[in-house]
Amino acid sequence: MNIRILSALAAPMAIVAAQPATAQTTDIARVQQHLRALDSMVADFSQTDRQGRVLTGTMTLKRPGRIRFQYEEGVPLLIVSDGRALTLIDYQVKQVQRWPIGNSPLSVLLDPSRDITRYARLRPTGDPRILSVEARDPRRPEYGVITLAFLRDASAPAGLRLQGWVALDSQGNRTTIRLSNQRFNVPVADSAFRWTDPRRTGANQR
Template sequence: MSKRILYLAMSLMLAFYAGAASAQQLSLAQISQYLNGLQTAQGGFTQINQDGTLSTGQIFIKRPGRIRFEYNPPNEALVLASGGQLAVFDPRSNVPPDRFPLNQTPLGIILQDNVNLGRERMVTNQTSDGTTTTITAQDPDNPQYGNIQLVFTANPIELRQWIVTDEFGTQTTVIMNDLVTGGSIRDQRFNIISEMRDRGF
């Protein structure tokens, strides 16, 4: 094979692999469509905290506006979002949960009724390694609330991980384990008032 033909063949191969890799990068429209179509989901999760400690548990999502993190022992904490509120239950405390407006937390970005990542200043970074697409999103009107970095795979599109950076710069990583979409999840799982009543508050 002549050098010219060999060079041409190598160029075509490189172009093919580059095209295959770039084809794995998801567009913001594709990611928005995936999130808007994600009505319910549940599975396991592993959480990496700011101090490097690990927590595990089960996650339940029911869009719009609802999410539940059940932590395994010895943690046994509970985080609930519904009714526009995010509540953090600490089993070591005898006081009611800390509550925050959901739209003032980065999680509110993916739980809102209509996710539109194409909004100006919402996505501040987007990268792809040929296998995953990572975006960093914030509330474009209130960037001081922090941001959420989301990692997706393609074919099919799946949310695999996120990193929440809150208003104080604290980072929390959540890695999904066997997230199953679809199916029925009772609204009661996300009822903050009912959970408070069950815990004697």
Template sequence: MKRRTLFLSAAALVLAGSAASAQQLSLNEVSNYLNQMQSAQGGFTQINGDGTLSTGQLYIKRPGRIRFEYNAPDNSLVLAGAGEVGVFDPKSNQPVERYPLSKTPLSIILDRNVNLGQARMVTGHTSDGTSTTITAQDPAHPEYGNIQMVFTANPVELRQWIVTDDVGEKTTVILNDLTKGASIPDSRFNIDAEVARQR
């Protein structure tokens, strides 16, 4: 499976929660919630493009930091910190893959000041009365892909998201028991420290 796709897809996880409402959530509500979020952790189940499943644990520390730990038999790790993404894939026998956080949709929702209301960022915003779906992209670089997030109400929760990456591959992620306000050390988001630890 493509680690870059997995990382981009999981980005939308941080959008869980907001004021309970049976109506469509506004972009301002979601932006405000993200800007108030400090940290969170929980499990996730991922449906990959080929139909296989992956599971693991997610850790978030805003702004700009996120970590995905994939369970066996995958055992891979993806994390972001200091403006970089690091992909550790033990099956590849290759060094950590690095690329700028700014080249993923994560830069939208992990930014210090999230504003989903800015021009051309949100390309879809709909409600069926029980759930709200928001599709977002980097307005300067739509070629990086997009994130489609589905929320339910009472209380508002993010139930799933679908990422379409830069080559059109789709990945679905389902959130399990996200806990906000978790105490997470900064070292969990240090790519160089993880490289040294795995040597």
């Protein structure tokens, strides 16, 4: 399986200088509160690419800077951030790619110090229960677009539950992540973000 299907996940963060209205300011501030109240999260995920291919697995997040996408049994892929770089590993072809966290759309989730009110805007959803937050940079189309979806939920941090996101790169490759069974601020060991380099002789672990 080629690691290319994950490219939209690790594309550089798309940024827009927004000038929101009062309602947008309030909701964006709520999203900011949610992200800053989120120390860790474990969730099941479903990933769909533009061809409709679906992969599933478990996402583990621990801030600042760490995340792991552990794919279902039999899928030789792994995405992990150790707090410094986001790494994509294909154990089948022994390929490793790395990006600085700041150049990834996932940085909005991983860096609690970022002020998203400066680079994000709300998108209409037609459903008052859902907040949709889009980030893009029209001056840098190669960065693509990422849109995060939150469900209003009083039991979640700051009253919001991250439901997933859509990343669209400049070539039109779309990757959709849907989350379920979210568990917030649960204990997560640092060892969850270690990985085995497949380029080392005999390395075949994930």
